[in-house]
Amino acid sequence: MKQLPQDYQQQMKEGLGAEYPAFLKTYEDTPHRGLRINTQKITREEALHIFPFSLEPIPWCPTGFFYQHESDRPGKHVYHAAGLYYIQDPSAMAPVEALKPQPGETVLDLCAAPGGKTTQIAAKMKGEGLLIANEIMAPRRKALVENLERCGVSHAIVLGERPERLATRFAGFFDRILIDAPCSGEGMFRKDPETAERWSIKATEQCAVLQAEILEAAALMLKPGGVLVYSTCTFNPSENERVIGRFMQNHPDFSLETIPGHQHFQPGRPDWAGSDPALERAARLWPHHLRGEGHFVARLQKAVGPEGRRQRPGKFPPVHKDAVQLFETFMRENLKQPTIQGPFTLFGDHLYQTRDDLPPLKGIVVERAGLHLGQMKRSHFLPSHAWAMTLNPVDVKRVLSFAPDDPVLHRYLMGEAIPSSSEKGWTLITVDRFPLGWGKVSNGLLKNHLPRWMRWDAHFLDG
Numbered sequence: 371m372k373q374l375p376q377d378y379q380q381q382m383k384e385g386l387g388a389e390y391p392a393f394l395k396t397y398e399d400t401p402h403r404g405l406r407i408n409t410q411k412i413t414r415e416e417a418l419h420i421f422p423f424s425l426e427p428i429p430w431c432p433t434g435f436f437y438q439h440e441s442d443r444p445g446k447h448v449y450h451a452a453g454l455y456y457i458q459d460p461s462a463m464a465p466v467e468a469l470k471p472q473p474g475e476t477v478l479d480l481c482a483a484p485g486g487k488t489t490q491i492a493a494k495m496k497g498e499g500l501l502i503a504n505e506i507m508a509p510r511r512k513a514l515v516e517n518l519e520r521c522g523v524s525h526a527i528v529l530g531e532r533p534e535r536l537a538t539r540f541a542g543f544f545d546r547i548l549i550d551a552p553c554s555g556e557g558m559f560r561k562d563p564e565t566a567e568r569w570s571i572k573a574t575e576q577c578a579v580l581q582a583e584i585l586e587a588a589a590l591m592l593k594p595g596g597v598l599v600y601s602t603c604t605f606n607p608s609e610n611e612r613v614i615g616r617f618m619q620n621h622p623d624f625s626l627e628t629i630p631g632h633q634h635f636q637p638g639r640p641d642w643a644g645s646d647p648a649l650e651r652a653a654r655l656w657p658h659h660l661r662g663e664g665h666f667v668a669r670l671q672k673a674v675g676p677e678g679r680r681q682r683p684g685k686f687p688p689v690h691k692d693a694v695q696l697f698e699t700f701m702r703e704n705l706k707q708p709t710i711q712g713p714f715t716l717f718g719d720h721l722y723q724t725r726d727d728l729p730p731l732k733g734i735v736v737e738r739a740g741l742h743l744g745q746m747k748r749s750h751f752l753p754s755h756a757w758a759m760t761l762n763p764v765d766v767k768r769v770l771s772f773a774p775d776d777p778v779l780h781r782y783l784m785g786e787a788i789p790s791s792s793e794k795g796w797t798l799i800t801v802d803r804f805p806l807g808w809g810k811v812s813n814g815l816l817k818n819h820l821p822r823w824m825r826w827d828a829h830f831l832d833g
């Protein structure tokens with residue numbers, strides 16, 4: 371890797387003292403690679419049985435595994451397109467393990483794109499409860515939506531707001547909140563050397579101001595008794611212990627908890643923040659102590675107390691009954707039994723399954739009001755990719771299933787139409803029993819309905 375910024379080296383040397391040479395040496399090593407099994411689609415046991423990769427458990431995440439980058443290439447396997455796993459830095463799996471979201475809860479992922487941690491939360495919630503994924507940057511939101519679709523997440527709403535604006539609607543609303551904060555990214559210099567080029571002491575100070583603002587907004591949105599996890603991928607104490615230390619001083623109703631799995635990590639460093647010894651309960655993930663990049667994780671609990679008054683639920687635009695009828699006709703014609711009930715809402719001509727227990731969202735950027743079901747055309751309904759990825763093939767009338775290495779399946783993934791003698795109509799394409807997308811059969815040909823972002827280009831499998 372290129373030269374590390376001088377100021378950065380100096381800062382790490384002063385902080386780490388005798389440990390510094392071991393830390394510096396990690397920049398000569400190849401980063402470790404991880405994937406996380408998406409247990410919303412496949413059990414850990416079945417995954418370990420069918421995945422053709424050499425996997426080794428990641429000690430701090432039961433669904434996480436190290437893989438061999440050169441020989442495995444999991445990003446190029448059909449099972450990736452089917453959302454059976456998410457490729458994620460091993461250390462980045464720690465914050466959601468610390469958050470411990472449960473099925474049925476109301477959870478906010480406040481800085482969500484590209485969705486590594488949102489999909490991890492979703493798997494833990496097993497599709498039950500409400501998951502709000504917020505991402506302020508529009509292009510990053512697109513990647514977030516695509517990852518949620520690929521992983522078959524059905525119970526998420528995607529918003530795109532500044533945290534303080536969200537706090538005006540969601541006061542005291544969430545059981546758990548994750549802040550995977552924007553940061554100076556020092557922990558990623560090895561994996562992503564460009565982050566080092568953007569680094570400066572001034573940038574770390576600006577990040578610290580932003581992080582404190584985000585924490586304040588999140589604190590307002592947490593229910594009494596709720597849990598908040600704050601994480602960064604930087605080593606800088608000004609963005610870690612100092613942000614949390616100041617927050618704790620100003621919020622005596624919050625306590626710092628030892629994170630689950632703490633034994634795998636190093637303690638937080640109150641001595642670097644001139645602050646509360648309780649900061650040792652936070653965790654530092656160091657590349658010279660474990661097989662992963664640099665991370666910081668702190669878990670805070672809000673004291674139990676009376677719940678404040680919630681805003682009355684808002685209403686999404688109503689859906690004309692003709693639109694619902696068109697969708698129900700589609701379900702009757704193509705599914706063995708209806709799998710979706712309302713409430714529904716329409717954004718333009720796009721139909722969503724949404725919720726009726728949300729606060730009013732007028733004026734808030736809503737990227738996805740729930741599960742995107744499809745598009746209403748004049749006389750028919752065009753089903754969405756997002757919905758296909760949540761379906762259980764046993765509920766679908768026409769299914770075309772392929773083995774992972776079938777060349778015809780690879781042509782489908784490249785966006786081609788494929789010959790088919792199957793019955794006419796909408797058909798769910800699967801690899802083994804896992805959905806990949808829609809096709810529509812007529813006149814001996816299956817027309818391809820994969821969205822562009824899902825399609826492999828001609829060189830995808832090269833190299």
Ligand SMILES: C[S@@+](CC[C@H](N)C(=O)[O-])C[C@H]1O[C@@H](n2cnc3c(N)ncnc32)[C@H](O)[C@@H]1O
Nearest residue numbers: 481482483484485486487506507510550551552
């Ligand atoms: C570390 S990344 C999140 C990674 C993500 N949690 C994951 O696991 O895939 C931080 C995110 O915070 C977003 N962000 C930037 N400024 C923000 C702000 N003022 N408030 C909230 N989020 C912000 C960035 O766009 C970025 O996507």
